[in-house]
Amino acid sequence: xxxxxxxxxxxxxxxxxxxxxxxxxxxSAFQYFMWYRQYSRKxxxxxxxxxxxxxxxxxxxxxxVDKSSKYISLFIRDSQPSDSATYLCAMSARQPSKIxxxxxxxxxxxx
Amino acid sequence: xxxxxxxxTHLIKTRGQQVTLRCSPKSGHDTVSWYxxxxxxxxxxxxxxxxxxxxxxxxxxxxxxxxxFPNYSSELNVNALLLGDSALYLCASSSGTLETQYFGPGTxxxxx
Numbered sequence: 001x002x003x004x005x006x007x008x009x010x011x012x013x014x015x016x017x018x019x020x021x022x023x024x025x026x027x028s029a030f031q032y033f034m035w036y037r038q039y040s041r042k043x044x045x046x047x048x049x050x051x052x053x054x055x056x057x058x059x060x061x062x063x064x065v066d067k068s069s070k071y072i073s074l075f076i077r078d079s080q081p082s083d084s085a086t087y088l089c090a091m092s093a094r095q096p097s098k099i100x101x102x103x104x105x106x107x108x109x110x111x
Numbered sequence: 112x113x114x115x116x117x118x119x120t121h122l123i124k125t126r127g128q129q130v131t132l133r134c135s136p137k138s139g140h141d142t143v144s145w146y147x148x149x150x151x152x153x154x155x156x157x158x159x160x161x162x163x164x165x166x167x168x169x170x171x172x173x174x175x176x177x178x179x180f181p182n183y184s185s186e187l188n189v190n191a192l193l194l195g196d197s198a199l200y201l202c203a204s205s206s207g208t209l210e211t212q213y214f215g216p217g218t219x220x221x222x223x
Contacts, residue, residue: 008151030208037116043115043214044154058219088153096142098167101153 003027006089006102014110020075022031023089023102026070030091031101033065035074038086047087048074079109113137115215117203123221124192132159132187132218142166143185145177146201148217154201160185161207189220197222199210 006023013019021035034046040105047062050056050072056063062075072091076083091100116135124130136143142161146154156169160179179185182206189196199219205212 004153006153034209036214041216043203043216044143046212049210059168071214090153092209096159096205096209096212098156098169099154099158099209099212100156101146103151103153 002103003100004089004091004102006058007105008063008103009082010106010108012108012110013079015081017079017109019079019083019107019109021074021076021089021105021107022086023072024070025072025091025100027091027093028067028070028102029093031094032092033063033072034090034092034099035061035063036088036090036101038088040085044088056076081109084108114180115140115202115213117200117202117215117218119218120216121219121221122223125223126193126194128222129188129190130192130220132200132202132220134185134187134202134215136183136185136202137213140204140206140213141183142205142207143179143183143203144203144212145185145187146214147171148199148201150198157187192222194222196220197213200203210220 035048038044064073087105144159145157147156158168199217
């Protein structure tokens with residue numbers, strides 16, 4: 001069993017829709033939770049960073065962490081075609097330790 | 112600020128050969144991590160360097176080795192290349208926290 005599980009998609013939604021991306025994990029030592037966005041032929045770019053449980057909002061993006069269920073989510077409101085990319089969830093047990101990534105979800109926003 | 116830079120961008124090698132990939136960290140960053148990303152997969156942690164020492168290592172064989180120089184730049188060396196080493200190799204630099212970690216564009220390695 002992988003430490004981090006993520007549905008690979010692909011996920012296709014119309015422009016303006018709310019997108020929900022999710023990951024589950026098995027290692028209860030994880031305390032730092034991140035979402036990265038990766039465009040084709042580019043390196044991952046940090047979108048959201050959360051410590052422990054709770055919600056964090058940044059513009060159209062909201063990250064949620066539920067440590068009791070070992071479940072994290074990323075919500076994208078008013079999705080745009082420019083949001084089309086692969087989204088990677090990532091976690092770590094301590095600073096500045098190795099990051100464990102999910103396999104990524106390919107997201108396509110239809111104009 | 113150029114951000115994290117990596118060279119070369121693409122590389123083709125044959126099985127059994129050796130390869131060296133290079134990374135220059137973002138200005139102000141002293142910690143460099145290397146990741147391997149196979150097609151359709153998330154990045155996998157290879158190792159991390161800080162103060163010219165390997166601080167942490169993932170589940171990669173000894174064929175994978177690295178080095179960090181006094182100016183914080185880093186090299187990843189892979190010996191005795193296998194077909195399965197074909198992947199995007201990503202370098203990430205930080206100033207010591209996960210929140211400050213930036214990734215470079217990667218080096219795409221193809222082993223024939």
